Amino acid sequence: MAKVIVVTSGKGGVGKTTSTAALGAALAQRGEKTVVVDFDVGLRNLDLVMGAERRVVYDLINVIQGDAKLPQALIRDKRLETLHLLPASQTRDKENLTEDGVERVMDELRKSFDWIICDSPAGIERGATLAMRHADTAVVVTNPEVSSVRDSDRIIGLLDSKTAKAERGDKIDKHLLLTRYDGARAERGDMLKVDDVLEILSIPLIGIIPESMDVLRASNVGSPVTIADERSEAAIAYRQAAQRLAGENLPVALPGERRGFFGKIFGRRAA
Amino acid sequence: MNIFRFFAKESSAPAARDRLQVLLAHERASVGDNDLVSKLREEILAVIAKHVKVGDDQVNVKMDRGDQVSTLAVDIEIPLEKDARAA
Ligand SMILES: Nc1ncnc2c1ncn2[C@@H]1O[C@H](COP(=O)(O)OP(=O)(O)OP(=O)(O)O)[C@@H](O)[C@H]1O
Ligand SMILES: [Mg+2]
Numbered sequence: 031m032a033k034v035i036v037v038t039s040g041k042g043g044v045g046k047t048t049s050t051a052a053l054g055a056a057l058a059q060r061g062e063k064t065v066v067v068d069f070d071v072g073l074r075n076l077d078l079v080m081g082a083e084r085r086v087v088y089d090l091i092n093v094i095q096g097d098a099k100l101p102q103a104l105i106r107d108k109r110l111e112t113l114h115l116l117p118a119s120q121t122r123d124k125e126n127l128t129e130d131g132v133e134r135v136m137d138e139l140r141k142s143f144d145w146i147i148c149d150s151p152a153g154i155e156r157g158a159t160l161a162m163r164h165a166d167t168a169v170v171v172t173n174p175e176v177s178s179v180r181d182s183d184r185i186i187g188l189l190d191s192k193t194a195k196a197e198r199g200d201k202i203d204k205h206l207l208l209t210r211y212d213g214a215r216a217e218r219g220d221m222l223k224v225d226d227v228l229e230i231l232s233i234p235l236i237g238i239i240p241e242s243m244d245v246l247r248a249s250n251v252g253s254p255v256t257i258a259d260e261r262s263e264a265a266i267a268y269r270q271a272a273q274r275l276a277g278e279n280l281p282v283a284l285p286g287e288r289r290g291f292f293g294k295i296f297g298r299r300a301a
Numbered sequence: 302m303n304i305f306r307f308f309a310k311e312s313s314a315p316a317a318r319d320r321l322q323v324l325l326a327h328e329r330a331s332v333g334d335n336d337l338v339s340k341l342r343e344e345i346l347a348v349i350a351k352h353v354k355v356g357d358d359q360v361n362v363k364m365d366r367g368d369q370v371s372t373l374a375v376d377i378e379i380p381l382e383k384d385a386r387a388a
Contacts, residue, residue, distance in 0.1 A: 176317050183325050219312020226318040230325060 032140040035147045035275065036165035037207075038189070040181030042152030044173045045209040048245060048255070049268070050149035051079045053169070055254035056272035058113035062144040065104065068118035069161035070151040071127055077117045080107065081252025091119040094131030100138050109257055114143070124157055136164040154184055159192045166195065167203040167275070169236065173210045174222040182206075182231055205236035207271060212241045213286040224284065237271030239264055240285035345375055353379055 037050045047070070054066035068076035071091065077083045082105050088098035093116075100116075107113035116139075119126070139146050150161035162168060168189050172182040186204060195202045208224060215221040228235055239245075244262035248255035256265045256272075263285055270280055349355055359378040 176321055179321055180324065180328075183328070187329070219314050222314050222317050222321075226314070226321075230318070230321055 032143055033145055033167065034136065034140070034165045035145065035167045035169060036150055036162040037147060037169045037171060038150040038158060038162055038185050039152065039171040039178070040154055040158075040185040041173075041178045044171050044178050045239070045245075046152075046171050047075050047079050047149050048249060049169065049171050049207060049209060049239070050076060050147050051254035052256045052265070052268040053272050053275065054145070054147045055107075055110065055113055056256040056269045057145045057147070057276065058107070058110045059256065059269075060272070060276065061112060062276075063112050063114075063142070064145040064147065065114040065116055065139055065143045066147045066149060067116040067139070068149050069127075069157060070149060071118045071122065071124040071157060072120065073151065074118035074120050076149050077105075077115060078252060079249050080115050080254065082107070082115050082117070083252070086117045089117045089119040089122075090135065091122045091126045093135055094128060095126060100135065109253070127157065127160055129160065129163070132160050132163060154188060158185070159188060162189055162193050164194055165189075165202060167205065169205050169207050169271075169275075170231070170233065171207050171209055172227065172231070174208060174212075174216075174224070174227055176222070179222065179227055179230060186231065186233065204233040205275070206231060206233050207237050207239065208235065209239040210241045211238050211285055213284075216284075235282050236274050237267050238282060238285055239267045239271075341373065341375075349377060355379065 035053075037046045037053070039046050047068075050066050054064050058064040066076060066080065067090065068074050069090075070076070074089075077086050085105050088103035090103070092098040093100050093103050103116060105115045105117065107115065116135075136146070148161045148165065151157040168185075170182050170185060170189075172178050189202050189204055190196050193202050206228065208227060211224075212221055216223070224235070224238065240263050242262065242264040244259045245255050245264050248258035251258060255262060256268050259265055260269075267285060270282075273280055274282075346355075355377060359380075361374075361376040363374040363376070
């Protein structure tokens with residue numbers, strides 16, 4: 031059965047698009063049919079991070095407005111045949127993203143994919159609430175930094191009230207993905223501790239992604255880091271997060287402590 | 302002297318954690334309260350509208366959250382008697 035995941039954060043620039051691409055590719059690499067959907071209408075970037083920017087013909091809004099059929103708008107990844115992209119519109123107005131339209135597209139995607147990963151725009155406005163609307167599971171992308179944690183708290187509130195699942199009285203699954211984790215700053219004590227973030231937000235941890243040049247390099251060449259640099263620490267962390275999304279039970283280790291010593295291991299449950 | 306300062310410098314992460322905990326406790330509570338205020342405001346307005354003709358902007362609801370007790374102040378401008386009666 032199809033699973034819809036929203037990658038969301040409230041705060042901008044924390045790594046939603048990077049994470050959508052990396053998790054989408056990691057799930058597709060497991061052989062499961064995956065589509066990544068860009069909800070950032072007007073500021074699309076997922077196409078660029080996926081390296082498909084020159085192949086965009088139709089987009090989500092074209093499908094919603096009936097200018098194109100869904101299969102015409104889907105772009106199949108050149109590296110992984112199980113991976114697909116539904117781009118956002120760069121030029122159209124976000125007003126064209128209607129609630130009904132989004133629901134129709136989601137229903138159609140559910141019929142042919144195992145995983146539907148929605149890249150949310152920043153903010154708590156309509157674009158963000160539409161992206162989370164049909165999700166079964168949310169990945170809340172957070173940087174270990176005060177304003178990001180505060181905004182994640184707001185988004186968690188919205189996930190519990192504004193999603194279709196919440197309105198039906200069901201609980202939406204929420205997972206914390208801590209990104210841009212900087213080992214050196216953590217050591218100096220100038221970065222929020224993982225335990226503190228977990229305690230404050232009290233949702234289970236699905237992964238810790240290190241601040242890494244490999245991530246930048248991957249987006250420079252237009253490839254999710256899980257494809258571009260499979261053995262990098264960031265790719266390993268994303269791949270394990272994808273495994274946890276798929277239901278595998280793996281402990282989360284701090285970046286930089288995977289090899290050699292046994293690092294601190296975090297349980298899957300929030301404090 | 303700088304060296305001592307360097308060693309003496311406290312880490313900032315605990316401060317970040319403490320500030321967040323206080324802030325979020327308030328923000329989580331106030332989201333609920335604001336909803337209560339707007340609900341009360343709406344219902345109070347509806348009750349008043351049954352008897353007097355008043356506009357939306359003539360009713361003002363304020364909430365003051367104290368440690369033990371909160372107060373709700375409802376301030377209504379009632380128009381002059383001659384055109385006050387609702388239809
Ligand atoms: N782990 C990381 N290490 C280093 N750089 C990173 C990491 N994750 C993301 N970045 C960089 O941070 C920037 C913002 O990332 P990204 O576009 O994924 O964020 P976003 O949350 O989608 O932003 P927006 O809210 O604008 O959509 C990009 O330049 C990206 O390459
Ligand atoms: Mg983005």
